[in-house]
Amino acid sequence: MPGSPVFLHSEEADALFASLDQTGKVHHVDGLNDENKIMRPPPDITWDGIKRQLMSNFGFDNEALAKIDEDTETKESLLSIYKSMQLARGFENACNQQYMQGRIRGFMHLDNGQESIPAMISSVLRKEDKKISYYREHCHALASGVDAGKVMAELCMKDGGTCRGAGGSMHLYDKEHRFQGGWALVAEQLPYAAGAAKSILLDRELGLIEKELENGDIVKVVRSQESKMKDDRIAVVFIGDGGAQNGRIPELLNTASKLSLPLLIVVIDNGRAINTFTQDVA
Numbered sequence: 001m002p003g004s005p006v007f008l009h010s011e012e013a014d015a016l017f018a019s020l021d022q023t024g025k026v027h028h029v030d031g032l033n034d035e036n037k038i039m040r041p042p043p044d045i046t047w048d049g050i051k052r053q054l055m056s057n058f059g060f061d062n063e064a065l066a067k068i069d070e071d072t073e074t075k076e077s078l079l080s081i082y083k084s085m086q087l088a089r090g091f092e093n094a095c096n097q098q099y100m101q102g103r104i105r106g107f108m109h110l111d112n113g114q115e116s117i118p119a120m121i122s123s124v125l126r127k128e129d130k131k132i133s134y135y136r137e138h139c140h141a142l143a144s145g146v147d148a149g150k151v152m153a154e155l156c157m158k159d160g161g162t163c164r165g166a167g168g169s170m171h172l173y174d175k176e177h178r179f180q181g182g183w184a185l186v187a188e189q190l191p192y193a194a195g196a197a198k199s200i201l202l203d204r205e206l207g208l209i210e211k212e213l214e215n216g217d218i219v220k221v222v223r224s225q226e227s228k229m230k231d232d233r234i235a236v237v238f239i240g241d242g243g244a245q246n247g248r249i250p251e252l253l254n255t256a257s258k259l260s261l262p263l264l265i266v267v268i269d270n271g272r273a274i275n276t277f278t279q280d281v282a
Contacts, residue, residue, distance in 0.1 A: 077123060084119035088139040091148055095138065095155060095169075104155045107184075108169040109136040117268055118143035121236065128210060130196040130235040132189045133181030135170040140238055145177040176216055181238075187246035193237035194252055197261035200233050236264040242273025 054060040071077055092112050098104045111118075122143035125131065133140040141151050146162065154161025155169050162172050170184045180196070183189040203209070208220040209231060223231075239249075244267045256263050271278045 072123070081116075081119045081123050084122050084143055085115040087148065088115035088118060088142055091138060091142060091151070094152070098152075098156065104169070105157070106168050107135075108155065111136050111139045114268060114270065115139060117266065118238075121266060125236065126233075127177055128233050129178060130193075130200070130233070131177070131179045131181070132193040132196060132235065132237040133172075133179070134186070134189050134238060134240065134243060135182045135184050136240070137172055137182035137238070138169070140181060141172045141174065141179055144174070144179040146172065146174040146179055150174070175218060176212075187239060187243040187248045189237055190239065190246075190248040190252045193235055193263060193265075194255050194261060197235040197256070197263040198259065200231065200235065200262050201259065204231050232262075234262040234264055236266060238266050238268060240273065241267060241269035241271065241278065242276065244269070245273075 051060075051065050054065065055062075089112065092110045095104060095108065096110060099108055118139045121140075122145075125144065127145060131140065131144045138151060138155075141162070142148055150160060150162045151172060153159075154163055154165060154167055154172060157165040157168065159165055161167070162174050167173060170182055172181055173179065180192065181189065183192070203220065207223045209223045210218055211221050212218050243249075252263075252265070255261065256265075
């Protein structure tokens with residue numbers, strides 16, 4: 001496809017640079033063909049196939065799926081997703097400027113170019129759902145409803161930040177929106193996500209529901225017999241393609257399957273794992 005990016009293995013890159021003359025023109029590169037230029041193609045997943053899984057594994061019916069189709073195709077829904085993407089890109093650009101000017105210090109990991117993923121997730125998540133992320137979590141916090149001003153204040157080590165300035169870029173936490181992130185170690189968030197999902201099952205077992213008080217505290221109260229409120233909360237955890245190769249992933253999948261955990265695992269796969277192309281390890 002014209003204009004598509006080309007990604008090379010390390011040995012191919014060495015051969016490419018070795019073939020450059022003083023004018024920067026490439027004469028010939030042995031072993032470099034179109035097949036080697038192509039990164040892993042996206043999985044062949046269709047919405048119809050996902051619908052069948054939702055019906056067979058999660059109890060969805062045709063009426064519920066039709067409502068999803070209707071809700072996601074409205075102008076309001078699409079505009080909300082677009083605004084979320086714009087907010088994420090603008091926020092990350094502002095973070096980069098603040099970092100270059102010395103107002104943000106320490107480690108900082110930006111998410112430019114991947115705004116569509118948290119934006120789409122934000123369109124279906126609710127405030128009561130538990131969100132767990134990793135160290136590249138600014139946009140995930142925004143998509144979860146966390147105030148952008150509080151996130152920026154946290155990055156700048158201000159008292160008005162989500163953790164009063166003590167957490168910084170990699171450790172954003174917001175109790176009101178049930179956002180727990182991020183963990184600095186790769187894949188460290190996965191066991192916590194399993195625990196968060198398990199806590200939802202325990203609440204259902206004990207007949208408890210969450211109640212938010214006027215002062216912002218969240219407590220659990222016994223659900224009355226007359227209450228028709230259904231606890232359909234879920235936990236969602238974000239992880240990159242590099243972290244998805246960690247041993248915690250099969251452990252998490254095994255636990256989630258065995259206990260039927262209400263857990264959504266979002267693998268953000270850009271084929272790079274920061275600086276290791278998928279072809280080099282898979």
